């Protein structure tokens with residue numbers, strides 16, 4: 001094995017992270033939603049980096065930037081590396097971009113040291129992982145995996161713009177979804193580097209982790225329908241106050257989250273829109289978001305059933321309507337044991353303990369798992385903080401992650417040669 005300059009790899013990736021983080025919808029904080037002008041600029045920068053690393057770059061129907069390094073043999077077998085470049089509102093600079101940049105730097109390093117791989121490598125910069133703009137998630141990776149639900153293209157954002165229309169404005173052809181797919185027989189596997197987004201690695205003083213599974217998640221849009229009325233004239237006893245009913249539901253969600261059978265069950269209402277939303281009007285309708293996750297599927301499903309029952313009880317007692325529309329429901333995705341082993345060996349080759357852990361957050365790997373074998377490397381992040389501008393991973397740890405990715409690609413190459 002040719003030794004790697006970890007400090008140089010980390011410094012380079014860190015500088016790229018800083019450059020990408022400057023591309024935002026807002027001057028003072030990082031917000032880069034799917035199919036926005038900021039996304040366009042970020043995609044162009046990533047495409048330029050990929051081209052500079054010697055990759056053949058294209059953009060697919062769902063706006064995923066794809067940089068391909070063909071194998072000398074010309075085989076269609078493809079190892080996929082990547083993560084996402086969309087962010088939440090007021091994001092940190094590592095969640096997503098780290099995985100894209102680590103992949104580009106790793107591929108550049110492999111090319112530089114002159115490794116001849118028995119498969120092609122394709123680096124993907126996915127666009128819709130966070131699911132903030134549209135009530136969808138993982139659109140880009142779902143298209144690559146061939147599991148995109150065409151109905152998702154008709155989902156709309158807060159301004160009633162559909163995914164399909166936004167793709168056209170962005171410069172993509174939403175009708176070309178089929179061409180985004182990688183055939184299952186061509187896929188070698190999918191590897192992603194990501195910050196841990198939790199405190200385990202930092203607490204144990206371990207820079208890298210190897211992910212064993214990605215927790216399932218259910219998301220829903222809940223609509224509470226009451227009756228709007230004059231705040232001064234409708235007596236308390238005659239009101240159908242949608243916000244008061246929604247508030248009861250929020251507390252029920254919190255209670256059910258606490259009481260779940262799995263200790264890692266979490267249930268969150270993160271957004272609420274009140275209509276008409278005036279100081280002197282009894283709220284007529286409320287739309288709220290629901291997000292339920294656990295490391296196994298049964299507790300998550302039980303929690304969703306309990307929330308539906310609580311909603312039905314509140315609706316009946318208060319005489320309001322409560323509709324729960326599930327927009328995302330994905331089961332736990334186990335990482336492939338053979339890939340977990342390769343990643344563990346890659347981490348161990350750097351002299352680090354290959355700490356294995358579960359991912360509570362969702363990732364593109366959940367969609368990619370429907371296509372091929374998956375594995376993830378987690379990078380320790382300060383305080384376990386993420387989805388927050390304070391998000392931080394050190395250049396040293398990032399250098400280790402890039403090196404682990406390089407070693408993992410070499411490990412998979414070994415396996416691929418044996419496979420023949």
Ligand SMILES: [Zn+2]
Nearest residue numbers: 084095096129
């Ligand atoms: Zn992410």
